[in-house]
Amino acid sequence: MIALWMYLLVAAALFCIGIYGVLSRRNAVSILMSIELMLNAVNINLVAFWRYLTPQNMGGQAFTAFVFVIAAAEAAVGLAIIISVYRNRKSVIVEDVNLLKW
Amino acid sequence: MITINAQSIAFILFSLFILGGGLGVVTTRNLIHGALYLILSLFGVAGFFVLLSAPFLAAVQVLVYIGAIAILIIFAVMLTRSMTSLTEAFNRQWWLAGLVGGLLFIFLAAGIILPVWGASSAYAGQPVSDVVATTTDLGIALVDGNQYVLPFEVASLLLTAAMIGAIVIARDDE
Numbered sequence: 018m019i020a021l022w023m024y025l026l027v028a029a030a031l032f033c034i035g036i037y038g039v040l041s042r043r044n045a046v047s048i049l050m051s052i053e054l055m056l057n058a059v060n061i062n063l064v065a066f067w068r069y070l071t072p073q074n075m076g077g078q079a080f081t082a083f084v085f086v087i088a089a090a091e092a093a094v095g096l097a098i099i100i101s102v103y104r105n106r107k108s109v110i111v112e113d114v115n116l117l118k119w
Numbered sequence: 120m121i122t123i124n125a126q127s128i129a130f131i132l133f134s135l136f137i138l139g140g141g142l143g144v145v146t147t148r149n150l151i152h153g154a155l156y157l158i159l160s161l162f163g164v165a166g167f168f169v170l171l172s173a174p175f176l177a178a179v180q181v182l183v184y185i186g187a188i189a190i191l192i193i194f195a196v197m198l199t200r201s202m203t204s205l206t207e208a209f210n211r212q213w214w215l216a217g218l219v220g221g222l223l224f225i226f227l228a229a230g231i232i233l234p235v236w237g238a239s240s241a242y243a244g245q246p247v248s249d250v251v252a253t254t255t256d257l258g259i260a261l262v263d264g265n266q267y268v269l270p271f272e273v274a275s276l277l278l279t280a281a282m283i284g285a286i287v288i289a290r291d292d293e
Contacts, residue, residue, distance in 0.1 A: 021246075040219060043207065047150060064167070073256075075261075087277075091281075097286075101288050
């Protein structure tokens with residue numbers, strides 16, 4: 018059977034790809050997509066640890082379900098904010114949204 | 120180290136989906152292509168859930184992530200279309216971001232691999248039991264008064280609040 022560390026390694030790689038995307042992209046929508054990648058890496062870790070360490074205790078799967086809820090809420094509100102910003106400033110480049118920058 | 124069977128082949132295939140899709144998301148200039156790469160990556164994660172014997176989560180992953188969130192992102196890309204491929208895709212600190220991501224991955228990989236380095240393959244990270252809780256147990260746990268019913272209700276309240284908030288924020292004022 019696949020060992021636990023292989024799942025963790027794939028999840029760590031996915032998380033680091035997400036971090037790179039969040040830090041390096043200029044378009045707000047691609048930053049949001051990178052955040053989804055990071056949430057998915059967390060989900061892989063939660064389910065892998067649940068399967069290998071406590072397969073009869075539902076904590077891991079329940080937390081993964083809550084992460085789904087958070088991700089859906091975050092995507093809905095985030096995209097609404099992006100559309101609102103685009104309507105007001107005609108841009109989705111995060112560097113152009115500097116109204117609060119001192 | 121890995122014996123070749125259907126499970127390991129599926130694992131390698133889904134890993135390629137996840138990491139290839141992830142790299143596509145962060146590197147491609149065209150955001151529609153990025154959203155399609157995101158769908159590929161999310162599908163790979165759903166495959167991982169099947170391999171980890173969590174079929175309900177795999178179905179929810181396909182329905183919620185691919186069916187709702189990815190489509191929502193494609194909608195947002197289309198509504199802000201004039202911006203998608205006009206400007207530079209990466210900011211000035213992209214090399215610093217790559218450095219941070221690469222270093223973090225090296226540290227995480229060391230933390231993951233060093234504890235099992237040299238351990239016999241019979242011990243290294245095999246499941247403690249092959250008896251796995253089913254979807255029925257998950258459903259009971261989510262509404263059981265002694266387990267997760269309060270977080271479950273709070274999550275539904277959060278979803279309602281987020282949907283109302285999204286409508287209010289995105290609505291045209293005129």
